[in-house]
Amino acid sequence: MGHKIELDDVQSPNSHQWEELTKPLRNGAVGSRILVTTRKEEVVTLMKANAELMPLKKLGETFCLSLFYYHANIDESIVSKEFHDIGLELVKRCNGGLPLATKTLGSLIHLELDDSERKEVSKIRYLCLLHATKSDSLVSLLCNYKRLRSLTMIDSFNRFIGSIFESIVQLKSLGAITLCPEWTVGLEEIPETIGGLIHLRYLDLSGNKMLEEFPSAMGSLYNLQTLRLVGCKLIRRVDVERLINSRHLYVKHCDSLRLIKGIEKLSHLQRLDEFRLRGRNNLEHLKDLNQLQGSLTIQIYGHPKMADNAAILVNKPHLLQMELNFISADELSQREIMDGLQPHACLESLFISWYKGGTFSHWLSSLHSLRVLILRFCRNIKTLPLLGKEETSIP
Structure with missing residues (x-):
């Protein structure tokens, strides 16, 4: 009886690794198969597939929406029409029906429904704000999300950060923060209070063109594993000396950068995009x-x-x-x-x-x-x- 091996979502073809993998399989039992899924044609070419290719079609909106609700932990049958319309708009942006994108988006939302109010959302873990502006209501909103795990703010501020950050640092459970301005100039400084987010593992400040330096309190983020500073053009010095758990550091297009202090101590660093x-x-x-x-x-x-x-x-x-x-x-x-x-x-x-x-x-x-x-x-x-x-x- 033959054996089967599945390699799911192969992204980076490597001829040497593929040859090493197939060596012990060349004398396998009759009927043995290797099933490979990939989104890249070059992977198929590299593996010299001699079997019939099976291109998969993208999911329809209805199936995408159901997949989105499932991974967001939401009962589709009881959501309001307003939330249904929002969900439908979100899945339309998932690259036209790619299940992986839909699952990822659903996992990011991951809303838990309250037992007493099944038609409302009480416990938010992931929050994404687009084009938000400074307001008392936004500050109040953030203060209520004590269990927030991930906060993403895209094109949502322009040089105002003080009061917003004072709210953010109260969210002690935060593990990931993304503050990317896109169309605005972004942050000019990061408050010292960021050092209170000791559980932070992921920090993305990419695109903040006016940011020139980091506060010394950044060294307190000893759990930080990923730091993204892509496009922070004015930053001249990045101190990672105490970020000993860092695994990923992205500093591409930091045109003024002249020193990454302490990088020699990051012996576990796996990704460095530019030096x-x-x-x-x-x-x-x-x-x-x-x-x-x-x-x-x-x-x-x-x-x-x-x-x-x-x-x-x-x-x-x-x-x-x-x-x-x-x-x-x-x-x-x-x-x-x-x-x-x-x-x-x-x-x-x-x-x-x-x-x-x-x-x-x-x-x-x-x-x-x-x-x-x-x-x-x-x-x-x-x-x-x-x-x-x-x-x-x-x-």
């Missing part, structure tokens, strides 16, 4: 961050201080994509800098831009798993190192 080699940021600060995975962009400014050895990035086997942007410096310096940026041989994708040198570092030939190489504005390069079978000339 700027300038100011007091040193490549050696990444030496012990060997759990880094996914992709990493390194912005290289001028003549940064490089590590004494080239083992900083080569010890990070889980980094599969790397982007090197040479902002300035002369040809000779850039070649020396590149020599110190050698990645692990498992790297699958490499993007190099604005490199002025005439040749690349020797380590490019050692990237045996490399599947994608993109060169942008590397105008002095005439030949590439050995890639595959032979040296490649560039016309």
